[in-house]
Amino acid sequence: MLTRRDFLQRTALTTAALALPGCAETVDSHSVVEDHPVGALERVPVVRQRPEWTRFVILVWQWQNDVRVDGALYDRAGLRGFHIDRGVGEEEYVRLSLARGFPYYVDHAAGKGILYLYKDVQASITGKPALQIRPHSLADPQTISILKRRLRDDVGTTRHGLVYAYAFDDEISLGAFNDPVEVDVHPLSVAWYRRWLAHRYGNIGALNTAWGTAWTSFEEVEPVSFDQVRETARAPFAAWNLSRWMEWRHFMDYQFAQVLADLTRYTNTLDPGIPAGFVGGQQPSAYGGYDYALLSRAVQWMEPSDLGGMNEILRSFWNRPRCVQVQTYQAGRSYRRDVWTLWYRLAHGNQATIAWPEGWMPETSRGARELAPGIARLAPTFREVQGRAGEFIVNPDSYLETDAIGLYYSHPSIRAGWVMDSVAHGATWPKRVTSIDDGNLSSAYLRLAWCQILEDLGYQYDFVSYLDVTEGRIALADRFRVIVLPQTICLSEREAEALRRFVTDGGILIADALCGLLTEAGRGRPQGGILDDLFGIRRDESHGYLNARGITEVNAEHFARPFPERLRAYEGALRYRSMIVYERGTRAVPGAMGDAADGADVLVRRDVGQGRTHYLNLTPLAYSYFPFRSGGVGGAWREVVGRTLAEAGLRPRVEIHRRSGEHAPWMESLLWRNANRYCLAIVKNPGEAAESMSVIEQEPEEITVKLQLPVRGIRNVRTGAMLGDVSVFTDHFTPWEANLYEFTLGG
Numbered sequence: 001m002l003t004r005r006d007f008l009q010r011t012a013l014t015t016a017a018l019a020l021p022g023c024a025e026t027v028d029s030h031s032v033v034e035d036h037p038v039g040a041l042e043r044v045p046v047v048r049q050r051p052e053w054t055r056f057v058i059l060v061w062q063w064q065n066d067v068r069v070d071g072a073l074y075d076r077a078g079l080r081g082f083h084i085d086r087g088v089g090e091e092e093y094v095r096l097s098l099a100r101g102f103p104y105y106v107d108h109a110a111g112k113g114i115l116y117l118y119k120d121v122q123a124s125i126t127g128k129p130a131l132q133i134r135p136h137s138l139a140d141p142q143t144i145s146i147l148k149r150r151l152r153d154d155v156g157t158t159r160h161g162l163v164y165a166y167a168f169d170d171e172i173s174l175g176a177f178n179d180p181v182e183v184d185v186h187p188l189s190v191a192w193y194r195r196w197l198a199h200r201y202g203n204i205g206a207l208n209t210a211w212g213t214a215w216t217s218f219e220e221v222e223p224v225s226f227d228q229v230r231e232t233a234r235a236p237f238a239a240w241n242l243s244r245w246m247e248w249r250h251f252m253d254y255q256f257a258q259v260l261a262d263l264t265r266y267t268n269t270l271d272p273g274i275p276a277g278f279v280g281g282q283q284p285s286a287y288g289g290y291d292y293a294l295l296s297r298a299v300q301w302m303e304p305s306d307l308g309g310m311n312e313i314l315r316s317f318w319n320r321p322r323c324v325q326v327q328t329y330q331a332g333r334s335y336r337r338d339v340w341t342l343w344y345r346l347a348h349g350n351q352a353t354i355a356w357p358e359g360w361m362p363e364t365s366r367g368a369r370e371l372a373p374g375i376a377r378l379a380p381t382f383r384e385v386q387g388r389a390g391e392f393i394v395n396p397d398s399y400l401e402t403d404a405i406g407l408y409y410s411h412p413s414i415r416a417g418w419v420m421d422s423v424a425h426g427a428t429w430p431k432r433v434t435s436i437d438d439g440n441l442s443s444a445y446l447r448l449a450w451c452q453i454l455e456d457l458g459y460q461y462d463f464v465s466y467l468d469v470t471e472g473r474i475a476l477a478d479r480f481r482v483i484v485l486p487q488t489i490c491l492s493e494r495e496a497e498a499l500r501r502f503v504t505d506g507g508i509l510i511a512d513a514l515c516g517l518l519t520e521a522g523r524g525r526p527q528g529g530i531l532d533d534l535f536g537i538r539r540d541e542s543h544g545y546l547n548a549r550g551i552t553e554v555n556a557e558h559f560a561r562p563f564p565e566r567l568r569a570y571e572g573a574l575r576y577r578s579m580i581v582y583e584r585g586t587r588a589v590p591g592a593m594g595d596a597a598d599g600a601d602v603l604v605r606r607d608v609g610q611g612r613t614h615y616l617n618l619t620p621l622a623y624s625y626f627p628f629r630s631g632g633v634g635g636a637w638r639e640v641v642g643r644t645l646a647e648a649g650l651r652p653r654v655e656i657h658r659r660s661g662e663h664a665p666w667m668e669s670l671l672w673r674n675a676n677r678y679c680l681a682i683v684k685n686p687g688e689a690a691e692s693m694s695v696i697e698q699e700p701e702e703i704t705v706k707l708q709l710p711v712r713g714i715r716n717v718r719t720g721a722m723l724g725d726v727s728v729f730t731d732h733f734t735p736w737e738a739n740l741y742e743f744t745l746g747g
Contacts (some may be wrong), residue, residue: 117525171280242522258291308444458652504609536592543585710746
């Protein structure tokens with residue numbers, strides 16, 4: 001099946017056809033740099049979706065179909081939305097939107113070839129270890145001027161119809177997707193970087209102290225490629241010093257987000273009532289510009305890929321107030337999976353989906369198009385998902401009411417995690433392209449594992465932005481009872497102090513492994529992790545990690561092999577029950593309690609003030625692989641984490657059982673709230689990997705739902721059945737669909 005990414009790369013024009021100004025390497029207009037921001041990135045205004053869009057909508061990409069001539073097929077399929085490419089000259093689509101009441105989103109509203117570099121340009125900058133100038137530098141005002149001119153023209157045409165949202169471009173990147181491309185050393189970019197460092201550190205002495213360097217002024221500071229620091233990653237963590245590279249990558253992410261924020265605000269001046277953002281978002285990684293703590297402040301809507309809990313990250317950062325989230329939808333894998341995907345997306349708060357219609361409307365032998373049988377079979381689902389069933393969740397005043405659990409989002413730790421993965425590649429690290437990174441990024445699997453552990457235990461959570469903590473924008477103890485640090489190897493002093501206050505104020509802090517060994521800039525701490533005393537542990541790095549020979553959990557050198565065979569560092573690792581011990585030399589100190597695991601200590605607990613800390617010294621990464629999740633590994637993790645959360649006074653607000661009385665497996669419950677009313681969504685939660693899809697292929701069954709909430713007037717939204725003022729009820733459940741219940745919170 002041809003994916004949207006394949007299509008974009010096959011049909012991309014060349015740089016010559018783009019006719020843009022080149023990289024002005026001799027630019028001397030340093031005064032321009034004074035206009036570049038250097039302070040904290042402030043969130044762009046939230047733009048609520050139009051009042052017309054009260055329901056979930058499927059927006060069909062205009063490829064292998066044309067809504068202008070295929071309207072009858074749209075009607076048969078129950079489709080009522082589309083997309084416009086760019087905008088200039090597309091007035092006929094705008095008129096159709098008004099005539100039929102069809103919404104559309106505008107893709108490539110800022111053109112193509114700048115935010116997304118064309119394939120030939122990508123080829124010229126990928127696979128190289130050296131620093132490079134980004135073609136069409138985002139620090140160059142000429143580049144921004146071209147983007148805004150295109151926005152002015154395209155928005156000027158399309159704003160007159162029923163616009164759902166504006167997308168600047170598709171699969172944008174600093175380089176090429178998440179490929180390790182070392183940009184941008186355009187003179188204006190480097191000048192901006194130096195001003196940003198001066199603002200960040202205040203004086204050159206503070207920078208030198210943090211980095212271990214000896215610059216005499218900020219004007220001397222030069223960016224470095226990963227190739228210039230990668231050898232430090234071979235030493236114990238205490239000796240690591242990635243600072244010059246880590247801060248350069250942080251700045252490039254900051255630059256990317258600031259440019260997008262500028263474009264968002266500009267687009268709002270052209271059409272104030274419509275959200276602006278982009279589609280084809282990549283997963284968080286060291287390259288590409290995908291720090292979601294920054295990006296969530298820079299745009300007003302997004303379509304991210306479904307990797308490593310990205311939907312949950314954005315939902316957390318955009319929950320209150322709500323911003324528009326959509327994901328791509330492809331049908332044709334199997335009927336049940338196609339149905340489940342739509343219900344799952346709605347249950348998780350997506351307000352729309354962008355349909356990639358590969359084979360949906362094939363041509364007949366006479367040149368006309370017809371509706372594919374598989375799509376015709378999906379028509380009842382298309383209609384119901386886009387009907388009244390989804391109104392409560394889609395409502396911008398609704399939000400997911402989570403449990404008092406926070407998962408920490410530390411993008412510096414994601415960068416350092418990429419470095420840990422790169423150790424397996426050695427000098428060939430520039431060849432770790434996105435197709436490899438997507439399926440082998442250890443930090444993504446770790447994040448997904450924690451999401452699934454909590455969901456399987458019946459809890460919902462919010463990701464906590466490291467930027468919000470660093471900048472003092474969140475009171476942790478007011479919002480959370482428990483905070484989990486998923487391999488948060490990088491922590492600043494400000495973050496550490498905020499987490500200490502959280503514990504002393506009564507919070508429960510859980511870390512799995514490697515916590516705080518590096519600064520936020522990736523420099524090792526010789527005395528151990530910055531929170532070791534809080535957790536009640538001491539470390540001896542001479543014992544090594546995992547099997548004492550490696551630190552890379554998912555070894556992408558074996559990317560073509562089954563997932564378990566890529567976990568090479570687990571061979572010979574210490575184990576506690578069926579779980580992998582990460583740090584072989586970590587011990588509990590007097591005053592802390594821990595369990596022994598062949599010489600290392602695990603599950604180290606310590607009471608601090610009114611709170612408690614738990615240092616697991618275990619890696620949950622394997623939980624993200626369904627055969628492990630559904631076996632002994634998964635059972636052990638659910639028992640350990642479930643007990644810890646129960647000790648913290650938490651209890652799932654929704655319990656789901658089978659007729660036999662046993663807990664119904666792989667079920668997820670989501671409580672959407674709007675004022676004093678709720679919508680409970682119940683959906684199967686296998687993950688989208690092929691090996692887990694048997695979960696949704698099971699036969700329908702009766703389930704018993706127990707709510708730990710006072711309930712009045714509960715109603716099955718899809719059937720209309722009134723269940724009364726009950727907190728326990730039995731109902732029919734189809735594994736490839738979702739059950740939705742609305743009710744009022746009782747007194």
